[in-house]
Amino acid sequence: MTDNRVTVIGGGLAGTEAAWQIARAGIPVTLYEMRPVRSSPAHHTQELAELVCSNSFGALASDRAAGLLHAELRHLDSIVIRTADKHSVPAGGALAVDRAVFSSDLTHTLASHPLIDLRREEIESIPQTGVVVLATGPLTSHDLAEDLQQFTGMEYLSFFDAASPIVVGESIDRDIAFLASRYDKGEAAYLNCPMNKEQYLRFREELCNAEAAELKDFERESAKFFEGCLPIEELAQRGEDTMRYGPLKPVGLFDPRWGDFRDPANKHKRPYAVVQLRQEDKAGQLWNLVGFQTNLRWGEQKRVFRLIPGLETAEFVRMGVMHRNTFINSPNLLHSTLQFKTRPTLLAAGQLIGTEGYTAATAGGWLAGTNAARTILGISPVIMPQTTMMGALFEFISSASAKHFQPMPPNFGIIPQLSNRVKNKRERYGKYRDRSLEDLIAWQQQLDRTLVKVG
Known part of the structure; x- marks a missing residue:
């Protein structure tokens, strides 16, 4: 000792x-x-x-x-x-x-x-x-x-990191959002909000045009995003399909209420994009928007994210924030x-x-x-x-x-x-x-x- x-x-x-x-x-x-x-x-x-x-x-x-x-x-x-x-x-x-x-x-x-x-x-x-x-x-x-x-x-050295919003589970429309895991593997632990093409394109347009928050005390000219944690609005601006190949990837996600996802007859029911929410607490009262790190103004976050099917009346308990990481x-x-x-x-x-x-x-x-x-x-x-x-x-x-x-x-x-x-x-x-x-x-x-x- x-x-x-x-x-x-x-x-x-x-x-x-x-x-x-x-x-x-x-x-x-x-x-x-x-x-x-x-x-x-x-x-x-x-x-x-x-x-x-x-x-x-x-x-x-x-x-x-x-x-x-x-x-x-x-x-x-x-x-x-x-x-x-x-x-x-x-x-x-x-x-x-x-x-x-x-x-x-x-x-x-x-x-x-x-x-x-x-x-x-x-x-x-x-x-x-x-x-x-x-x-x-x-x-x-x-x-x-x-x-x-x-x-x-x-x-x-520095880069800018961002946190995603959290919403109240009871405020999510379960008639639209469905509980499922990708390819129906493992425990169904994500709430999935499906989008058709029209809904997705409108959401992306509003996301691209939404007003970002000021960086305040951070040095704007030195901002450098870490590629593994990009704000959702940055992804939207990188191309029409960027989000669909990232956090809004629809592959393997299918509402059991639509039938068997393996049935070719149900192919037309597959969503164009999917927003996933992950459970925050044991009781399932809080849900995190997966991949939705953001630096949008809080009012803009509510306006744009409520365009997501199932989140039209979502109650936000924490808004997305952005901060500088140093290393x-x-x-x-x-x-x-x-x-x-x-x-x-x-x-x-x-x-x-x-x-x-x-x-x-x-x-x-x-x-x-x-x-x-x-x-x-x-x-x-x-x-x-x-x-x-x-x-x-x-x-x-x-x-x-x-x-x-x-x-x-x-x-x-x-x-x-x-x-x-x-x-x-x-x-x-x-x-x-x-x-x-x-x-x-x-x-x-x-x-x-x-x-x-x-x-």
Whole structure:
């Protein structure tokens, strides 16, 4: 046991996971979260691990990139994924949670741990001594961002991210919207609002002409959208069919009331486009418009989105918002251990380092927390196998081209190829999964056993 204490700055997914892993190793940790003393442009509560954009952690299936990351984190006993599983809500093939209960549970769990000192105050500069995990996320406060910029000697990179609206379930017209999963696979967990061609074209026209909100404090000229999270109005402006090949894809979605979707006689009943809504809470009272991240003015959102069949009288409990995400140039700054090259006792995790998505942020928190604890104990930091999704992701952000560095979500394109080529994509991804989990188990068994988990 050591009397040394680790400092974790930021109570998002990465900071929450990092603090928990440090405490489980028997190391005291001080976790700083500035909310509610100071709010951010996107957060709505003071809870730890608040999910800002969506309530979904991505695909559940382990032969999908996000699902494999889930599986790896379950094996490593991630507190975030364990809590997500505990408070999951129906979402077809995705891991989605009742976000309010999820965040509240994590806040209580960490605040109750005897080795975690949760402090509600803003940290304006990086502590000069001790082991520190920086997990302040894409909305790092101004003063700390300036201090980090001075420490690294580099400008932040940035892109603009957006959150989608949430509507009350009772306000959705169930005579139009139907509950179904794509190709009738798995649990029917999405409400689907079908559009014919005329409805779709009118909706797109109004969306293209709708008034966007001012960016206010954000620097308009530096706005750069992340391709994996484009505002719906941006998609609409990219072409007549862009939304129909994206979030409004109608393929495989068919109302059971129309008959058997496999019957050629019912072909004419297939919708031209479909807007999907995903359940937000266990009771099914709140529904998220899937893929409808937006920066439209709130009045415009209500006007345009109520053109969607089934949402004519929708009651909105949260409107879409847009905010700037910032991230460091990790290839120049970080090792794959998530330690800064110029200061090994300083680690970083989460979207701040250029990983994209909730599960990737959680994975970064696990590794940064684990290596912070090992640093305190005088044990060499761990490097994860590149054949795992976690290892491949952290190798990428530490070795990619710094000149063109952009946030990276988990994906099979960054994992080393198989020794024997497999043409079928589903089979190939399954083999990636099998190799990843086998290598992860072998790797974990070889770790220095000095780091004993106590919680």
